[in-house]
Amino acid sequence: MHRAARVLLPVAVALGSQAVQAQAENVLPPVLITAERMPGxxxxxxxSVAVISQEDIEKKGLFQLNDLVGIVAGMAVPNxxxxxxxxxxxxGVGVSQPAMAQAVGIYVDDVPxxxxxxxxxxxLxxxxxxEVLRGPQGTLYGQNSTAGAVKLVSADPDEIAGSWIGVGVGNLGQREARGLFAGKLTPDLSASLAISRRSNDGxxxxxxxxxxxxxxxxxxxxxxxKVLMGPSAHIVFAVDHLLDRSDTNTINFPLNHPGAAPRVSFNASDAGAFxxxxxxxxxTVEWDVAAGTKLRxxxxxxxxxxxxxxxxxSGLEVERYEISQQVRQRTFSQELQVTWRGDGLDLVAGAMLVRDRFHFNRYVMSFPVAxxxxxxxxxxxxxxxxxxxxxxxxHxxxxxxxxxxxxxxxxxxRQDAANAFWRTNAQFVPTQQVYDAPDLHTSEGGLLPRVGLDFNATPTTLAYASVARGEKFAGFNRAAESLISAGVAAHPEKVTTYEAGVKLRSAPRRLNFSAAAFYNDYQDYLASLGGTTVNGSLVADSVFLNAAKARTxxxxxxxxxxxxSSISATGSLEWLRSSFKSFLNPSGSAASDFSGHELPYAPRWSAALGLKGRTSSAGGLLSxxxxxxxxxxxxxxxxxxxALRAPRQTYVNFALAYAPDSGPWQVSLRVRNATGRAYALARNRIPPLGIDAAYYNAPRTVMANLRYEL
Incomplete structure (x- = not known):
């Protein structure tokens, strides 16, 4: 075990032992969640669930999924x-092709x-x-949640205490403007508007x-x-929109250039339009139909x-590989749900329909070295x-x-698909059709059970054990380069997860502690393979198929x-082991036998340690x-x-905030990656094209914010 892990494990244990010995004036508040589709x-x-509060989101600047890596133990977001x-x-599982169904379901206010x-x-x-739920969540969150689910929860208008506007500036030309406006328009109607504008110079x-x-x-x-429809029903309408004009210069920082340096590219063309x-x-409509019973x-x-x-x-002066693509997706979803909470039983039941149309058009220029x-x-x-x-x-x-x-x-x-592939000229006008597969169909079905026991050893201690099954739909390849690969529809990836855990919340000693041990048994593990054999024919291009059995x-x-009374310590740690129990190897070559290898993006440990301080002084609250x-x-x-292995990463971060007791102003300062470390991540090597490039983590960023309560 790495020395940092040897330090962090005793720290986590020490946090628990201190709670038995140390006294404190205040109790850490309970953390409210809806992980099981009803409040708790x-x-x-x-x-096993990690919860990131609104206070942490705002003060730490956790505004995109990758910001949670290293804070939520065991979470990986390579891009x-x-x-x-x-x-x-x-x-250790879930990272696959982004255009395919994902193993970690992402929900915004229960919308997938x-x-x-x-x-x-x-x-916003x-x-x-x-809320980050670890392990299969197929029973309540759908079959494409083999490894877990991430829920982004926003406030309803009547839950927002006040309105405010804020502006921020920082190094590297960082600028931001954000605002939240909420109020009651009539006795039965409340509304809110959340806005954000964020940019930098690069x-x-x-x-x-x-x-x-x-x-x-x-x-x-x-x-x-939010519209109240009498004393027992309401409806919440929500509309959101994003316009992103960032550039795509994210992965093209070459490592094989004489002038190679972190976050430096040499591309002679403006190949970053986006x-x-x-x-x-x-x-979302909700009715209280009877005591303890809700329909949604x-x-x-x-x-x-x-x-x-x-x-x-490539990031080189002579481009070796450039893509130009249009992607379009439209999705309709409808869920009907009933929840019932009684003296001896809690129940959630429902039906879910999702219809999705995905269109992908990619042009590629490739320039082999030879x-x-x-x-x-x-x-x-x-x-x-x-x-x-x-x-x-x-329950x-x-x-x-x-x-x-x-x-x-x-x-x-069920998936109905069409794939086609052409060779074109430099203006991307088709000159030769390689194949056309306009009529592809596949369907899959299954049952996803969950069984568990939980025991309240004391009023503040919960122990539990569970067995759950998860599946991830696969379907057809996209952007396939051959007729054979275009027609391959992989079967669902399947996992059976065994988990046992304990949770402790002490009072008045101010401790929240949770631990979960898990074992994931994966069947039909999905991976992209090149040079494999499909139905007896060698396929040179990459094919997304069931390649392995694995465990984590x-x-x-x-x-x-x-x-x-004013200082608390936080810690999270995941210790992880992973391996392929078997791996598809049609060539029989020892170099292609990945059995026993670790799974991609499965670090043996990830951890976070933090200190929070809050004090009332100098006429206000300082945090x-x-x-x-x-x-x-x-x-x-x-x-x-x-050569492609991502290095160990260490990030040091700080945040300060001050709010006076009187007056509408608040000020804050946030420093991320304070040591300015640069790591070459997601390295991409394609020797025939002369590509050896990577993307780098964000550099040191400093952001100062001013907020005004309306």
Whole structure:
């Protein structure tokens, strides 16, 4: 075990032991969540869940999914910039192709976001918390949550205490303007508007064009209205929109250039154009039909369009690989749900329909080192996917202290698709059709059970154990380069997870502590393979298929300890082991036998340590936060290529805030990556194209904010 892990484990244990010895004046407040689709507290929910509060979101600047890496133990998001395709992993599994169904479901106010596009940036001031649920959540959150689920929860208008506006400036040309406005328009109608505008001059530099690159330029809003329909019913309407004009200079920092340096590119052309429009509308109706019984209807329509996305991968003066693509997705979802809370039983049951249409058009210029001229291609994909699910989960109390969890979801998913591929000229006008597969169909179904027991050993201590099944729909490849790969529809990836945990919330000693041990047994693990055999034929291009059996196991620890009435310490740690039990190897070559290898993006440990201080002095409330993020080295491919291994990462961060007792002003200062460390991550090597490049983490950023309460 690495020395940092040897230090952090005793720290986590020490936090628990201090609670038995130390006295403090205040109790840490309970953490309210909706992980089981009804209100509860994190210390009483028999699942492993990390909760990021609104205070932490604002003060630490946690505005995109990648910001949670190293804070939520076991979470992986390889792509660090919001306009990049996002894939989320938990406990070593989940990172796959962003255009495919994901293993970690992402939800905004119970509305599912599909695939890995337009899911990363949620810099809206009405977000009240993130909930990260580890392990399969298929019973309550759908079949595409094999590794877990991430919930972004925003406040309803009548839950917002006041309105405010804020502005911020920082190094590297950082600028932001944010605001939250809420109020009651009539006795039965309340409304809110959350807005955000964020930009910078660029985190990187193009040494050939002499210009700053890797810029952020995003504007978004969410409007909500809540209408009371008598004493027992209400409806919440929500509309959100994002316009992102950042550039795509995120992965093209070459390591094989004589002038190579962190965050420096040499591309001679302006291959970084990007424009994204994303958003949606939803209506959530809730009725209190009887004592303890609620009916809910969640209707949503969401979509996004990336047009254009132009990106160079090599970062060299002579481009070796450039893509220009248009991506469009439109999704309708409808969920009907009933919850019942009684003296001896809690029950959630419902039905879910999701219809998704995904259109992908990619142009590629590739220029092999050995070639005299580049080649040009076009790939088209259109996929229509429908997923229907029926679910129920009961939590009966078997005795005064002992309860059970019994859950089951049945699902059926169908995908109709079309793939086509052309060779084109330099203007991307088709000159030769390689194949056309206009009529592709596949369907899958299954049952996803969950069984568990939880025991209240004391009023403040919960122990639990569970077994859960998860599945992830696969479907057809997108942008396939051959007819064989275009027609391959992989089967769902399956996991059976065994978990046991304990949660403790002490009073009055101010301790929140949770620990969970887990074992994941994966069947039909999905991976992209090149040079494999399909139906007896060798396929040179990459194919997304069922490639392996795998396992991960480990331990999650989270703690918050009140040290004094005004200072508390926080800690989180995941210790993880992973391996492929078997791996598809049609060639029989020893070099292609990945059995026994570690899974991609499965660091052996990840951890965070923090201190929070709050004091009333100098006529106001002064708060200070410091936190350390530690991530162990990790492989990024199933081959465990040493040259591609991501290094160990360490980040030191600070935040200060001051709010006077009287007066509407607040000021804050935030420093991320205070030591300015640069890490080459997600390294990409394609020797025939002369590509050896990476993306880098964000540099040191300093942001000062001024906020005015209206």
């Amino acid at each position: 507290t994190a210390d009483k929910v028999p699942v 660090g910039y919001s306009n990049m395709p996002q894939t989320v992993g938990l406990r 976001l599909l695939r890995g596009y337009a899911t990363a940036l949620w810099d 001031p009405d977000v009240v918390r993130y 985190f990187a530099y193009n040494a050939t064009r002499h210009e700053d690159i890797n810029k952020l330029d995003a504007t978004q809003f969410r409007a909500k209205a 424009k994204r429009k994303a958003g949606g509308a939803s209506a 209807s969640i209707t949503s329509y969401r979509g996004y369009t990336d047009d254009p996305t132009v990106a160079d991968w 070639a005299t001229a580049p080649g040009y291609t076009q790939a088209l994909t259109d996929q229509q996917t429908q997923d229907v699910g029926l679910y129920a989960q009961a 009966p109390r078997l005795s005064e202290r002992l309860s059970a969890t019994l859950g089951l979801r049945g699902y059926h998913a 196991y480990g331990l999650d620890l989270e703690a918050e300890q009140g040290l004094t 200070a936060d410091a936190w350390l993020q530690l991530i162990a080295p990790q492989f990024i491919d199933a081959a465990n290529t040493a």
